[in-house]
Amino acid sequence: MRSVGFKVAMASLFAFAVLAVAWNFLIARVDPTAAPAAVAKGPSVSAGGVALTSAAIALPDATATLPDGPAGELVTQHCTACHSVEMITTQPHLAPEKWQATVEKMRAVYKAPIAPGDDPALVAALVSFQQPARVADK
Numbered sequence: 001m002r003s004v005g006f007k008v009a010m011a012s013l014f015a016f017a018v019l020a021v022a023w024n025f026l027i028a029r030v031d032p033t034a035a036p037a038a039v040a041k042g043p044s045v046s047a048g049g050v051a052l053t054s055a056a057i058a059l060p061d062a063t064a065t066l067p068d069g070p071a072g073e074l075v076t077q078h079c080t081a082c083h084s085v086e087m088i089t090t091q092p093h094l095a096p097e098k099w100q101a102t103v104e105k106m107r108a109v110y111k112a113p114i115a116p117g118d119d120p121a122l123v124a125a126l127v128s129f130q131q132p133a134r135v136a137d138k
Contacts, residue, residue, distance in 0.1 A: 071125035
């Protein structure tokens with residue numbers, strides 16, 4: 001019967017061998033002489049021998065819009081500073097009570113500047129933006 005120390009030594013040797021093979025495989029896949037991927041350069045500043053350059057990014061154009069009228073204006077005023085129109089209009093169907101709880105959470109937790117007097121109109125607007133439920137084809 002083999003001792004526990006021998007079994008631990010063999011398991012450690014096996015684990016080391018697996019890690020060594022994996023390391024060699026990873027090293028072979030990385031070309032250290034390859035040029036880094038091209039990044040669009042933005043404005044840069046330098047001082048004290050250090051240069052900072054911003055990377056320019058291109059965001060997709062927003063395609064969704066809120067309806068014209070008081071409901072759209074109210075949601076734009078209170079919600080679109082943090083949320084995209086796509087996010088607002090693609091939320092799951094929620095009962096007015098759930099929207100009310102969400103508005104209260106935004107005010108309390110995230111310090112959204114929503115006056116409590118705006119809650120009924122804001123909740124009604126959010127409910128009105130919900131897309132009709134899809135009915136499966138028969």
